Amino acid sequence: MLTGEAEHWWRGTSQMLIDRGVVVDWVCFKRAFLEKYFPESVRRAREAEFMRLQQGEMLVTEYAMRFEHLARFYTQAISKAWKCRMFGEGLKYDLRRVVVPMAITKFPALVEKANVVERLESVGKPVKTVGGPAGSKSSGGSQRKPYDRTQQ
Known part of the structure; x- marks a missing residue:
């Protein structure tokens, strides 16, 4: 080839x-x-990158793919439990605090649980919007606020 x-x-x-x-x-x-x-x-640079790898802004699936890719360059023998520990320690704190105590030692199961937790965490977070509702900006200081009872 x-x-x-x-x-x-x-x-x-x-x-x-x-x-x-x-x-x-x-x-x-x-x-x-x-x-x-x-x-x-x-190869050594990739091994060092593997040892420093953190999820950061990546989704769990992206992090898992990068983790698996770089794990190939690690020169020491990797046990299943060690691989899971390394992956878990690199997760974002919100995911790590939920997933690591589960002590999962099968990598596909660990990735799946991290994905589930990530989805659950994202459901509870409010969607960030830029600005407020249309027409909410004040055109001067004389506009009454609905909660202001002093101006009657």
Whole structure:
């Protein structure tokens, strides 16, 4: 499936590996490909980004996708429970305080619960509007307010 420069590179690299007596399998290809096209410095930067990742203004679904994407670059073994803890700790406080005490250790279940809580939290929040009702601005200081009983 490689084309252009990558195809040319792989033909030469695979032949060199075969000449050395190396078994060329998927693991071998992946290692050689990453060394060539995805340097260690970039992998380390992605790993650091993963460790700092917070939900911020992202929706839970967006955060989960970014989390899963960056988790691939983490070089240590990741247990299911640790992955869930990391994800939970990166959630917004309003979601984290509800979801983390549930101690969910299955990632899809955790994401689903966070989504449910996010939807419930957004239902209770008032919609922000800019300005007030039409015609509410005063055209001078003499307009009576409906609650002002002193001006009768």
